[in-house]
Amino acid sequence: MNTDTHTAHADDHHGDGHAHGTFSTYMLGFVLSVVLTAIPFWLVMSGALPSKQITALVIMAFAVVQIVVHMIYFLHMNTTSENGWSMMALIFTIVMVVIALSGSLWVMNHLNSNMMPIHQMSGMK
Protein backbone atom coordinates (compact mmCIF):
# COMPACT_ATOMS: atom_id res chain seq x y z
CA MET A 1 0.00 0.00 0.00
CA ASN A 2 1.40 3.36 -0.94
CA THR A 3 1.20 6.60 0.99
CA ASP A 4 -1.39 8.17 -1.30
CA THR A 5 -4.04 5.56 -0.74
CA HIS A 6 -3.25 5.60 2.95
CA THR A 7 -3.96 9.33 3.30
CA ALA A 8 -7.07 8.86 1.17
CA HIS A 9 -8.30 6.45 3.81
CA ALA A 10 -7.33 8.58 6.76
CA ASP A 11 -10.84 9.95 7.16
CA ASP A 12 -12.41 6.65 6.15
CA HIS A 13 -12.33 5.03 9.57
CA HIS A 14 -15.35 3.01 10.55
CA GLY A 15 -16.70 5.13 13.33
CA ASP A 16 -15.65 4.03 16.79
CA GLY A 17 -17.91 1.02 16.60
CA HIS A 18 -20.42 1.41 19.36
CA ALA A 19 -21.73 4.05 21.71
CA HIS A 20 -20.96 3.89 25.42
CA GLY A 21 -23.45 4.53 28.15
CA THR A 22 -22.88 6.68 31.19
CA PHE A 23 -23.94 6.08 34.77
CA SER A 24 -26.95 8.35 34.35
CA THR A 25 -28.19 6.73 31.10
CA TYR A 26 -27.87 3.25 32.67
CA MET A 27 -29.75 4.38 35.77
CA LEU A 28 -32.44 6.09 33.69
CA GLY A 29 -32.86 2.92 31.64
CA PHE A 30 -33.03 0.81 34.80
CA VAL A 31 -35.64 3.02 36.52
CA LEU A 32 -37.76 3.10 33.36
CA SER A 33 -37.54 -0.71 33.03
CA VAL A 34 -38.56 -1.24 36.65
CA VAL A 35 -41.61 1.00 36.19
CA LEU A 36 -42.49 -0.57 32.83
CA THR A 37 -42.21 -4.07 34.37
CA ALA A 38 -44.02 -3.31 37.62
CA ILE A 39 -47.13 -1.75 36.03
CA PRO A 40 -48.04 -4.75 33.78
CA PHE A 41 -47.50 -7.20 36.69
CA TRP A 42 -49.67 -5.03 38.93
CA LEU A 43 -52.38 -4.74 36.26
CA VAL A 44 -52.62 -8.51 35.82
CA MET A 45 -52.23 -9.48 39.48
CA SER A 46 -54.76 -6.95 40.80
CA GLY A 47 -57.14 -7.05 37.83
CA ALA A 48 -57.36 -3.26 38.01
CA LEU A 49 -58.75 -2.87 34.50
CA PRO A 50 -62.35 -4.00 33.91
CA SER A 51 -61.83 -6.01 30.70
CA LYS A 52 -59.24 -8.66 29.87
CA GLN A 53 -58.89 -7.40 26.30
CA ILE A 54 -57.93 -3.91 27.48
CA THR A 55 -55.46 -5.34 30.03
CA ALA A 56 -53.90 -7.51 27.32
CA LEU A 57 -53.49 -4.57 24.94
CA VAL A 58 -52.07 -2.33 27.66
CA ILE A 59 -49.45 -4.87 28.84
CA MET A 60 -48.41 -5.55 25.22
CA ALA A 61 -47.95 -1.81 24.72
CA PHE A 62 -45.81 -1.70 27.89
CA ALA A 63 -43.69 -4.59 26.56
CA VAL A 64 -43.04 -2.76 23.28
CA VAL A 65 -42.06 0.44 25.11
CA GLN A 66 -39.78 -1.49 27.47
CA ILE A 67 -38.06 -3.25 24.56
CA VAL A 68 -37.34 0.15 23.00
CA VAL A 69 -36.02 1.44 26.35
CA HIS A 70 -33.67 -1.56 26.64
CA MET A 71 -32.50 -1.09 23.05
CA ILE A 72 -31.63 2.55 23.63
CA TYR A 73 -30.25 2.57 27.19
CA PHE A 74 -28.70 -0.91 27.53
CA LEU A 75 -27.86 -1.96 23.97
CA HIS A 76 -26.99 1.65 22.97
CA MET A 77 -28.78 1.39 19.65
CA ASN A 78 -28.66 4.48 17.48
CA THR A 79 -28.71 5.27 13.79
CA THR A 80 -25.02 6.13 13.56
CA SER A 81 -23.23 3.18 15.21
CA GLU A 82 -21.35 1.00 12.66
CA ASN A 83 -22.26 3.58 10.01
CA GLY A 84 -25.90 2.67 10.41
CA TRP A 85 -25.44 -1.03 9.62
CA SER A 86 -26.56 -2.26 13.03
CA MET A 87 -29.77 -0.27 12.62
CA MET A 88 -30.24 -1.76 9.13
CA ALA A 89 -29.78 -5.28 10.55
CA LEU A 90 -32.25 -4.47 13.32
CA ILE A 91 -34.89 -3.15 10.91
CA PHE A 92 -34.47 -6.21 8.67
CA THR A 93 -34.85 -8.49 11.70
CA ILE A 94 -37.96 -6.66 12.88
CA VAL A 95 -39.52 -7.07 9.41
CA MET A 96 -38.71 -10.81 9.46
CA VAL A 97 -40.04 -11.23 13.00
CA VAL A 98 -43.28 -9.39 12.23
CA ILE A 99 -43.86 -11.49 9.09
CA ALA A 100 -43.09 -14.76 10.90
CA LEU A 101 -45.22 -13.95 13.95
CA SER A 102 -48.23 -12.34 12.33
CA GLY A 103 -48.20 -14.81 9.42
CA SER A 104 -48.07 -17.87 11.70
CA LEU A 105 -50.78 -16.61 14.02
CA TRP A 106 -53.03 -15.50 11.17
CA VAL A 107 -52.71 -18.65 9.06
CA MET A 108 -52.94 -21.08 11.96
CA ASN A 109 -55.93 -19.25 13.41
CA HIS A 110 -57.77 -19.57 10.09
CA LEU A 111 -56.74 -23.20 9.83
CA ASN A 112 -58.15 -23.84 13.29
CA SER A 113 -61.47 -22.25 12.35
CA ASN A 114 -61.68 -24.19 9.10
CA MET A 115 -60.77 -27.51 10.71
CA MET A 116 -63.51 -27.12 13.27
CA PRO A 117 -65.30 -30.42 14.03
CA ILE A 118 -68.59 -30.96 12.16
CA HIS A 119 -70.79 -30.79 15.24
CA GLN A 120 -69.53 -27.30 16.07
CA MET A 121 -69.76 -26.22 12.44
CA SER A 122 -73.45 -27.08 12.25
CA GLY A 123 -74.09 -24.73 15.13
CA MET A 124 -72.58 -21.85 13.15
CA LYS A 125 -75.04 -21.95 10.25
Added chain:
Amino acid sequence: MTVAINPTQSGEPVFYLADEHPHPEGYSTSLGFWIYLMSDCLIFAILFATFGVLGGNYAAGPAPKDLFDLNLVAVNTSMLLLSSITYGFAMLTMQQNKVAQTQMWLAITGLFGLAFIGIELTEFAHMIHEGATPQRSAFLSAFFTLVGTHGLHVSCGLIWLVTLMVQVWKFGLIEANRRRLMCLSMFWHFLDVVWIGVFTFVYLLGVLR
Protein backbone atom coordinates in the same frame (compact mmCIF):
# COMPACT_ATOMS: atom_id res chain seq x y z
CA MET B 1 -14.17 0.11 -1.59
CA THR B 2 -11.76 2.39 -3.38
CA VAL B 3 -10.97 1.91 -7.02
CA ALA B 4 -7.63 3.38 -7.97
CA ILE B 5 -7.04 4.73 -11.42
CA ASN B 6 -3.64 3.89 -12.82
CA PRO B 7 -2.98 5.65 -16.12
CA THR B 8 -0.91 3.56 -18.51
CA GLN B 9 1.30 4.83 -21.31
CA SER B 10 -1.58 4.77 -23.78
CA GLY B 11 -3.54 7.07 -21.48
CA GLU B 12 -6.20 4.40 -21.05
CA PRO B 13 -7.22 4.24 -17.38
CA VAL B 14 -7.09 0.78 -15.81
CA PHE B 15 -9.47 0.15 -12.99
CA TYR B 16 -8.55 -2.25 -10.26
CA LEU B 17 -9.27 -2.79 -6.64
CA ALA B 18 -6.67 -1.15 -4.43
CA ASP B 19 -5.32 -3.05 -1.45
CA GLU B 20 -7.73 -3.40 1.42
CA HIS B 21 -6.74 -0.75 3.90
CA PRO B 22 -5.63 -2.29 7.16
CA HIS B 23 -8.14 -2.66 9.97
CA PRO B 24 -7.31 -2.89 13.64
CA GLU B 25 -7.93 -6.33 15.10
CA GLY B 26 -11.58 -6.92 15.92
CA TYR B 27 -12.84 -3.71 14.32
CA SER B 28 -15.87 -5.49 12.87
CA THR B 29 -16.55 -7.71 15.89
CA SER B 30 -19.38 -5.65 17.31
CA LEU B 31 -21.27 -5.52 14.01
CA GLY B 32 -20.72 -9.24 13.46
CA PHE B 33 -21.88 -10.02 16.95
CA TRP B 34 -24.91 -7.80 16.48
CA ILE B 35 -25.84 -9.77 13.35
CA TYR B 36 -25.47 -13.00 15.36
CA LEU B 37 -27.88 -11.55 17.96
CA MET B 38 -30.35 -10.67 15.22
CA SER B 39 -30.23 -14.26 13.94
CA ASP B 40 -30.78 -15.46 17.50
CA CYS B 41 -33.74 -13.09 17.58
CA LEU B 42 -35.23 -15.01 14.64
CA ILE B 43 -34.90 -18.28 16.57
CA PHE B 44 -36.84 -16.77 19.44
CA ALA B 45 -39.40 -15.29 17.02
CA ILE B 46 -40.13 -18.79 15.68
CA LEU B 47 -40.44 -20.16 19.21
CA PHE B 48 -42.78 -17.29 20.15
CA ALA B 49 -44.86 -17.96 17.02
CA THR B 50 -45.05 -21.66 17.95
CA PHE B 51 -46.13 -20.74 21.45
CA GLY B 52 -48.67 -18.28 20.04
CA VAL B 53 -50.20 -20.99 17.86
CA LEU B 54 -50.14 -23.83 20.42
CA GLY B 55 -50.44 -21.82 23.64
CA GLY B 56 -54.15 -22.50 23.97
CA ASN B 57 -54.05 -26.26 23.34
CA TYR B 58 -54.15 -27.66 26.87
CA ALA B 59 -55.36 -31.18 25.86
CA ALA B 60 -57.54 -31.12 29.00
CA GLY B 61 -54.34 -30.64 30.98
CA PRO B 62 -53.34 -27.77 33.27
CA ALA B 63 -53.73 -24.21 31.96
CA PRO B 64 -51.36 -21.28 32.68
CA LYS B 65 -53.68 -20.11 35.45
CA ASP B 66 -53.18 -23.40 37.33
CA LEU B 67 -49.41 -23.48 36.85
CA PHE B 68 -47.88 -20.01 36.97
CA ASP B 69 -47.10 -18.19 40.18
CA LEU B 70 -46.81 -14.54 39.12
CA ASN B 71 -45.05 -13.58 42.37
CA LEU B 72 -42.25 -15.99 41.50
CA VAL B 73 -42.12 -14.69 37.91
CA ALA B 74 -41.91 -11.11 39.22
CA VAL B 75 -38.96 -12.08 41.45
CA ASN B 76 -37.32 -13.83 38.50
CA THR B 77 -37.84 -10.81 36.25
CA SER B 78 -36.27 -8.52 38.82
CA MET B 79 -33.24 -10.86 39.08
CA LEU B 80 -32.63 -10.54 35.35
CA LEU B 81 -33.25 -6.78 35.37
CA LEU B 82 -30.83 -6.31 38.29
CA SER B 83 -28.21 -8.41 36.50
CA SER B 84 -28.60 -6.13 33.47
CA ILE B 85 -27.88 -2.97 35.43
CA THR B 86 -24.95 -4.57 37.32
CA TYR B 87 -23.47 -5.62 33.97
CA GLY B 88 -23.88 -1.99 32.92
CA PHE B 89 -21.86 -0.97 35.99
CA ALA B 90 -19.20 -3.53 35.04
CA MET B 91 -18.93 -1.89 31.61
CA LEU B 92 -18.68 1.58 33.18
CA THR B 93 -15.91 0.52 35.59
CA MET B 94 -14.17 -1.25 32.69
CA GLN B 95 -14.07 2.04 30.77
CA GLN B 96 -12.41 3.61 33.83
CA ASN B 97 -9.84 0.79 33.85
CA LYS B 98 -10.73 -0.38 37.35
CA VAL B 99 -10.00 -4.12 37.20
CA ALA B 100 -11.06 -5.07 40.72
CA GLN B 101 -14.36 -3.21 40.53
CA THR B 102 -15.10 -4.62 37.08
CA GLN B 103 -14.54 -8.13 38.44
CA MET B 104 -16.78 -7.37 41.41
CA TRP B 105 -19.67 -6.17 39.21
CA LEU B 106 -19.21 -9.16 36.90
CA ALA B 107 -19.40 -11.47 39.90
CA ILE B 108 -22.59 -9.77 41.14
CA THR B 109 -24.08 -10.06 37.65
CA GLY B 110 -23.21 -13.77 37.69
CA LEU B 111 -24.92 -14.24 41.05
CA PHE B 112 -28.12 -12.58 39.81
CA GLY B 113 -27.99 -14.73 36.68
CA LEU B 114 -27.48 -17.82 38.82
CA ALA B 115 -30.46 -16.82 40.98
CA PHE B 116 -32.55 -16.43 37.82
CA ILE B 117 -31.61 -19.90 36.56
CA GLY B 118 -32.14 -21.37 40.04
CA ILE B 119 -35.65 -19.93 40.34
CA GLU B 120 -36.53 -21.03 36.82
CA LEU B 121 -35.32 -24.60 37.44
CA THR B 122 -37.27 -24.70 40.71
CA GLU B 123 -40.38 -23.60 38.80
CA PHE B 124 -39.79 -26.27 36.13
CA ALA B 125 -39.20 -28.95 38.77
CA HIS B 126 -42.40 -27.94 40.56
CA MET B 127 -44.42 -28.09 37.31
CA ILE B 128 -42.99 -31.46 36.31
CA HIS B 129 -43.68 -32.78 39.80
CA GLU B 130 -47.33 -31.79 39.34
CA GLY B 131 -47.46 -33.74 36.08
CA ALA B 132 -47.16 -30.68 33.82
CA THR B 133 -44.34 -32.19 31.75
CA PRO B 134 -43.46 -31.12 28.19
CA GLN B 135 -45.26 -34.26 26.95
CA ARG B 136 -48.54 -33.35 28.65
CA SER B 137 -49.96 -30.92 26.05
CA ALA B 138 -49.00 -28.78 23.06
CA PHE B 139 -49.11 -25.73 25.32
CA LEU B 140 -46.57 -27.26 27.70
CA SER B 141 -44.30 -28.45 24.87
CA ALA B 142 -44.24 -24.92 23.44
CA PHE B 143 -43.78 -23.42 26.92
CA PHE B 144 -40.81 -25.60 27.87
CA THR B 145 -39.18 -25.10 24.46
CA LEU B 146 -39.47 -21.31 24.52
CA VAL B 147 -38.64 -20.68 28.18
CA GLY B 148 -36.08 -23.50 28.21
CA THR B 149 -34.24 -22.05 25.21
CA HIS B 150 -34.06 -18.70 26.96
CA GLY B 151 -32.80 -20.39 30.14
CA LEU B 152 -30.19 -22.26 28.11
CA HIS B 153 -29.00 -18.96 26.66
CA VAL B 154 -28.67 -17.47 30.13
CA SER B 155 -26.74 -20.56 31.29
CA CYS B 156 -24.36 -20.20 28.34
CA GLY B 157 -24.02 -16.52 29.22
CA LEU B 158 -23.03 -17.53 32.76
CA ILE B 159 -20.33 -19.91 31.49
CA TRP B 160 -19.09 -17.15 29.20
CA LEU B 161 -19.10 -14.70 32.12
CA VAL B 162 -16.95 -16.98 34.29
CA THR B 163 -14.59 -17.55 31.35
CA LEU B 164 -14.16 -13.81 30.88
CA MET B 165 -13.60 -13.26 34.60
CA VAL B 166 -10.74 -15.76 34.43
CA GLN B 167 -9.42 -13.99 31.31
CA VAL B 168 -9.52 -10.59 33.01
CA TRP B 169 -7.92 -12.06 36.13
CA LYS B 170 -5.06 -13.56 34.09
CA PHE B 171 -4.49 -10.84 31.46
CA GLY B 172 -6.17 -7.74 32.84
CA LEU B 173 -8.36 -5.35 30.87
CA ILE B 174 -6.46 -5.70 27.61
CA GLU B 175 -8.06 -4.65 24.32
CA ALA B 176 -9.18 -8.20 23.46
CA ASN B 177 -10.83 -8.66 26.84
CA ARG B 178 -12.62 -5.32 26.53
CA ARG B 179 -14.00 -6.43 23.18
CA ARG B 180 -15.13 -9.77 24.65
CA LEU B 181 -16.77 -8.08 27.62
CA MET B 182 -18.60 -5.76 25.23
CA CYS B 183 -19.93 -8.74 23.23
CA LEU B 184 -21.13 -10.45 26.40
CA SER B 185 -22.77 -7.19 27.46
CA MET B 186 -24.75 -7.13 24.21
CA PHE B 187 -25.65 -10.82 24.67
CA TRP B 188 -26.75 -10.30 28.26
CA HIS B 189 -28.91 -7.23 27.55
CA PHE B 190 -30.37 -9.01 24.52
CA LEU B 191 -31.49 -11.91 26.75
CA ASP B 192 -33.19 -9.40 29.00
CA VAL B 193 -35.05 -8.03 25.96
CA VAL B 194 -36.20 -11.56 25.07
CA TRP B 195 -37.33 -12.07 28.66
CA ILE B 196 -39.62 -8.99 28.33
CA GLY B 197 -41.40 -10.92 25.58
CA VAL B 198 -41.50 -14.09 27.70
CA PHE B 199 -42.97 -12.58 30.83
CA THR B 200 -45.50 -10.54 28.84
CA PHE B 201 -46.70 -13.08 26.29
CA VAL B 202 -46.20 -16.34 28.16
CA TYR B 203 -46.81 -15.52 31.83
CA LEU B 204 -48.96 -12.37 32.01
CA LEU B 205 -51.12 -13.05 28.94
CA GLY B 206 -51.25 -16.75 29.90
CA VAL B 207 -52.69 -15.96 33.31
CA LEU B 208 -55.11 -13.46 31.72
CA ARG B 209 -56.39 -16.00 29.20
